[in-house]
Amino acid sequence: MGKRILRTPLCDMLGIEYPILSAGMGPTLIGENTGAPVELVVAVSEAGGMGVLGGAGFNIDELRDAIREIKKLTGKPFGVDLLLPKNIVDLPEKTDAGPQEIPLSQALEFIPQEHKDWLKKIKLEMGIPDVDIMVQMNTTTMRPNQAVEVCMEEKVPLFCAGLGNPGFMVDQAHAQGMKVLGVTGNSKNAKRMADSNVDIIVAQGHEGGGHTGRIGTMALLPMAIDAAAPKPVLAAGGIGDGRGIAAALAMGCTGVWMGTRFLATNEGGALDINKQKIIESTDEGTRVSRAYTGKTLRANYNQFHELWDSSGLDPVPFPMQILVSSALIAGFIEANKFDYVGGLAGQVSGLIKEIKPAAQLLDELVEETVEILSRKLPETVITK
Ligand SMILES: Cc1cc2nc3c(=O)[nH]c(=O)nc-3n(C[C@H](O)[C@H](O)[C@H](O)COP(=O)(O)O)c2cc1C
DSSP, X not given: OOOOOOOOHHHHHHTOSSSEEEOOOOOSSTTOSOSSOHHHHHHHHHTTSEEEEEOTTSBHHHHHHHHHHHHHHOOSOOEEEEEOOTTOOXXXXXXXXXXXXXXXXXXXXXXXXXXXXXXXXXXXXXXXXXXXXXXXXXXXXXXXXXXXXXXXXXXXXXXEEEESOGGGGHHHHHHTTOEEEEEESSHHHHHHHHHTTOSEEEEXXXXXXXXXXXXXXXXXXXXXXXXXXXXXXXXXXXXXXXXHHHHHHHHTOSEEEEOHHHHTBTTOOSOHHHHHHHHHOOTTOEEEESTTTSSXXXXXXXXXXXXXXXXXXXXXXXXTHHHHHHHHHHHHHHTTOGGGOOOBOOGGGGGOOOOBOHHHHHHHHHHHHHHIXXXXXXXXXXXX
16 A cells, blocks of 8 residues: 555645644653653654654753754654743752752742641651652753753754743744744634744643643634634644544644653653553543642542642642642652552543554554545535
8 A cells, every 4th residue: 555645734834744743741740751752752753743852841951962862863853842831930050049959858848838738747647658859940841941042052843832922932933944833722822822923833622631721622623723823723632543633634723733642652751650541541531630730730530639639728839839749649659559640641541542653653643534534534424
């Protein structure tokens, strides 16, 4: 059989063969520093899609090294995804800011007393050990300006902002020959990004893994497309196979941005236990909570969700809540209480039954999408 063709204008814009991007995914759980590592990016880009590095949990040097490693391993275009929170001021350079990594016990000094008291109480009641992991104080998320600068210097083909409007950097990026993508969960921000000349807008529905908004993908896509026009929109949230891709294209998207499905591949960066949880998940196997980062975030359902709910506490604002959740989750892992541990994942987990190589997955996605669009639909839908 000849090679399948599945092209949209996005392919010409980005210089790729198929309009399928593996989403930028940062840390999926404590102990991992990215869900979308170099290996996944290279595999997807080499196979004709576009791999996007999840740079949110890296420090600045790791980010630069990972970008250079990708360039060594593939000549194909790729993306880099960062979070650009509004309310973080870049920390001063190394020595002024103190160590780049500090023990969690020390970092916890920055959280409110009532949260500290709650952690202490739970640890005591549940017999959870204190695990003093090291906490990065200079991740790209804590130093967004420096991280953006690295992407500029390295001229990454596609800069992606998973949080925040990257409009401020579009002119500079274009001057470097780069394209800029922004992720949003509502049509208001889709319009805002389009107005600030962001090249590509990802509209991610409530179904999606990781940080997520309130609007379902099916409702969001047409509204985001209208709001962002004429800028191209990619669909995200709940897409796991060719049916989802065909539906997104039918709605007017120029491509898709898929997270959870690519996380559950050989090259995906999740711990094996989290890949296993995705495989075992049903359609009801995930939940949204602010317990992890302070922002609404979808993860595998687990008992940490209820434990947090029962605290009656407000989460500490993003990203400091991560210290609170990390303190407990590190202890749960140490104590083998895996019922209280779940990685970030989307509702589409229920559709995923097998871990496979990313290149094979991409081939199958293309094959199924083409089959639906070229044969199944015309055979089953009568239009005249
Ligand atoms: C494990 C995991 C980590 C994620 N981390 C990030 C991130 O760091 N930055 C970002 O823009 N989006 C992140 N996301 C969201 C994805 O980029 C993507 O929008 C989402 O996974 C799409 O929905 P899906 O999971 O249903 O495919 C993450 C998602 C997952 C599952």
